[in-house]
Amino acid sequence: MIRFGPAGNSESFYNEGYKNTHEAFKWLEAMGLDAYEYQCGRGVFLKQDTAEKIGDEAKAHGVALSLHAPYYINLAGTDNEKLEKSIGHIEKSIEAARWMGARRVVVHPGGIGGDSRHAAMKRAMRVFVDIMKNMPGSGLISPELMGKINQLGNLDEIIEFCSADDSIIPTLDFGHLNSRENGSLDSPEAYEKVILRLADGIGWDRTRRLHVHFSRIEYTARGGEKRHWTMADKQYGPEFDHLIPVLIKHRMEPVIISESSGTMAEDAALMKRRYFDAIDGN
Numbered sequence: 080m081i082r083f084g085p086a087g088n089s090e091s092f093y094n095e096g097y098k099n100t101h102e103a104f105k106w107l108e109a110m111g112l113d114a115y116e117y118q119c120g121r122g123v124f125l126k127q128d129t130a131e132k133i134g135d136e137a138k139a140h141g142v143a144l145s146l147h148a149p150y151y152i153n154l155a156g157t158d159n160e161k162l163e164k165s166i167g168h169i170e171k172s173i174e175a176a177r178w179m180g181a182r183r184v185v186v187h188p189g190g191i192g193g194d195s196r197h198a199a200m201k202r203a204m205r206v207f208v209d210i211m212k213n214m215p216g217s218g219l220i221s222p223e224l225m226g227k228i229n230q231l232g233n234l235d236e237i238i239e240f241c242s243a244d245d246s247i248i249p250t251l252d253f254g255h256l257n258s259r260e261n262g263s264l265d266s267p268e269a270y271e272k273v274i275l276r277l278a279d280g281i282g283w284d285r286t287r288r289l290h291v292h293f294s295r296i297e298y299t300a301r302g303g304e305k306r307h308w309t310m311a312d313k314q315y316g317p318e319f320d321h322l323i324p325v326l327i328k329h330r331m332e333p334v335i336i337s338e339s340s341g342t343m344a345e346d347a348a349l350m351k352r353r354y355f356d357a358i359d360g361n
């Protein structure tokens with residue numbers, strides 16, 4: 080089934096006096112939401128009992144969990160010590176995900192640095208294949224399509240990462256794709272082209288179960304992603320409404336996570352409403 084939810088906690092959640100993430104799931108259920116991405120972008124500091132409490136509450140309220148691994152993972156690095164650290168971050172993320180029963184661990188592949196794109200990708204791929212083979216729980220890893228041009232993780236590179244193992248479901252961030260391709264997602268047809276390209280690369284089974292990040296993102300032509308905005312900031316693309324007919328046409332059942340700035344739960348609920356309005360023919 081298709082699911083919608085926020086990346087982390089909305090400002091309104093804290094403004095209503097809540098302090099702990101395990102309190103978020105009842106709140107999300109009341110908003111009609113059924114997914115949540117736990118944020119470990121700045122590191123995995125979670126204790127086992129906290130993670131288990133989060134997992135229990137999420138389950139009790141019908142919310143499917145994913146976990147975002149630390150941002151500073153770089154699989155293409157040339158410094159062995161840093162590479163070991165990156166691998167350690169992935170290991171810790173998987174451990175925390177298992178404690179809370181999360182189904183996906185979203186991982187940024189890394190940066191190109193001063194190297195050629197091709198050489199960086201080759202290094203990252205070698206490390207990634209090794210992780211997929213040897214790390215327990217690696218089937219949870221979901222490589223993310225990235226928004227900055229000098230980051231690994233354009234659409235073709237994500238498809239290549241997915242070739243490392245048939246179980247890998249990628250995270251397709253449409254705001255990122257639109258940013259790194261200078262506003263390419265300007266119509267339903269443009270979205271469909273992406274979905275068809277992905278299905279061609281990884282098959283329809285995995286494409287239908289995609290993990291999706293969605294937000295309006297400001298970008299520059301030279302660098303790509305600059306800043307995340309909210310669904311109300313309509314001067315920034317891409318449009319979620321253009322994705323809806325593609326989801327329906329291809330019978331897709333993704334988990335859709337809003338990464339809006341501050342209003343992620345509200346914007347996830349808004350996307351869910353727009354989707355089901357379209358299903359109902361409104």
Ligand SMILES: [Zn+2]
Nearest residue numbers: 147185187223
């Ligand atoms: Zn991310």
